[in-house]
Amino acid sequence: MTVLAFAEQRNGKMPKAAYEALSQGRRIADSMEDNLYVCLVGNNVSGLAEEIAACGGDEILMCDSEVFSSYQTETYAAVLTAAIRELEPGIVLMGYTSMGKDIAPRVAERIGAGLISDCTDMEVKGNEIYFIRPMYAGKVFTRVRVRTPVKICTLRPNNFRVDKKQGKGELRKFTAEVPEVRAKVTKIKVQESKRPELTEAEIIVSGGRGLGKAEGFRIVEEVADTLGAAVGASRAAVDAGWRPQQHQVGQTGKVVTPNLYVACGISGAVQHLAGMGSSRCIVAINKDPDANIMKMADISIEGDLYKILPELENQIREFKGRET
Numbered sequence: 001m002t003v004l005a006f007a008e009q010r011n012g013k014m015p016k017a018a019y020e021a022l023s024q025g026r027r028i029a030d031s032m033e034d035n036l037y038v039c040l041v042g043n044n045v046s047g048l049a050e051e052i053a054a055c056g057g058d059e060i061l062m063c064d065s066e067v068f069s070s071y072q073t074e075t076y077a078a079v080l081t082a083a084i085r086e087l088e089p090g091i092v093l094m095g096y097t098s099m100g101k102d103i104a105p106r107v108a109e110r111i112g113a114g115l116i117s118d119c120t121d122m123e124v125k126g127n128e129i130y131f132i133r134p135m136y137a138g139k140v141f142t143r144v145r146v147r148t149p150v151k152i153c154t155l156r157p158n159n160f161r162v163d164k165k166q167g168k169g170e171l172r173k174f175t176a177e178v179p180e181v182r183a184k185v186t187k188i189k190v191q192e193s194k195r196p197e198l199t200e201a202e203i204i205v206s207g208g209r210g211l212g213k214a215e216g217f218r219i220v221e222e223v224a225d226t227l228g229a230a231v232g233a234s235r236a237a238v239d240a241g242w243r244p245q246q247h248q249v250g251q252t253g254k255v256v257t258p259n260l261y262v263a264c265g266i267s268g269a270v271q272h273l274a275g276m277g278s279s280r281c282i283v284a285i286n287k288d289p290d291a292n293i294m295k296m297a298d299i300s301i302e303g304d305l306y307k308i309l310p311e312l313e314n315q316i317r318e319f320k321g322r323e324t
């Protein structure tokens, strides 16, 4: 079975989810004793070939042109569709990122491929692949087998290991007919932040309605910065205007899988759990011992977060000081 990974990039930089797709692709290709093919689309992106090869890429189909300087659904989908038609892979992998969520269903429809979105795990048995993915806002996980010849799978970020394994890294120029672009990107507003991106973060400290006010996030930020973490929020905090929407974790926000998730003043509604329930370690700080999050957390700290968070920050600083 031929394996194709889509090397998502923006401005010549691949997100962690792209490396995860490459590494998972390499592992499947190894078990099938086949090459890992990679589709790379962008403008002046040949410099990424080395990094792709270091993650196991054997043959890189690169579509490099000014037309692809900014992401456009129609053009990128056209290239990926053409690459799939040429290679006829059994499986196509990409991240469950905003680009992956946008492009994968369109390409799947064009190819007539089965789509497995938000995959959290895979079992490869001979020539058969079983996909594990959540349903009903993460209440159950299903094991799916897809019968179409091409299967397109988007991988939940932070769920698949990144391995360094050298591939052949053969760069092949690839061209595809692309439609005339109907929408033009005139401006990109980048939100600058020193903190890690929410979906890629190893540690997230999140705040909810229990903070009581927008300024309450200051202490959440301080703890997050001490830990080198990203800051997240519940929808209640976002709806109150205390935090921008892109910080929302949950069913209608971002899905995250950090090693550590610290929920401060968050009750643990099912829609919030849908976004962070698969975190490896959950710490809940809440004054209500019966709050849902306190029951499902690995560590529950009962009390007022305004007393606990400053103490926690001091302890972390002290611990870090002892380490250096």
Ligand SMILES: Cc1cc2nc3c(=O)[nH]c(=O)nc-3n(C[C@H](O)[C@H](O)[C@H](O)COP(=O)(O)OP(=O)(O)OC[C@H]3O[C@@H](n4cnc5c(N)ncnc54)[C@H](O)[C@@H]3O)c2cc1C
Residues within 6 Å of the ligand: 207, 208, 209, 210, 211, 233, 234, 235, 236, 237, 248, 249, 250, 251, 252, 253, 254, 264, 265, 266, 267, 268, 269, 270, 271, 272, 275, 285, 286, 287, 288, 291, 303, 304, 305, 306
């Ligand atoms: C279709 C739909 C989609 C949704 N999508 C999302 C989503 O993506 N993400 C999301 O988060 N929600 C989502 N929601 C909303 C969700 O149902 C909850 O309303 C929301 O998650 C509640 O946020 P919260 O936990 O911050 O607030 P609350 O439920 O009000 O909880 C506040 C918590 O803070 C505690 N607290 C109060 N003061 C303190 C203190 N001083 N110290 C310690 N603890 C304190 C309280 O005990 C309580 O447990 C969605 C709802 C719907 C209907």
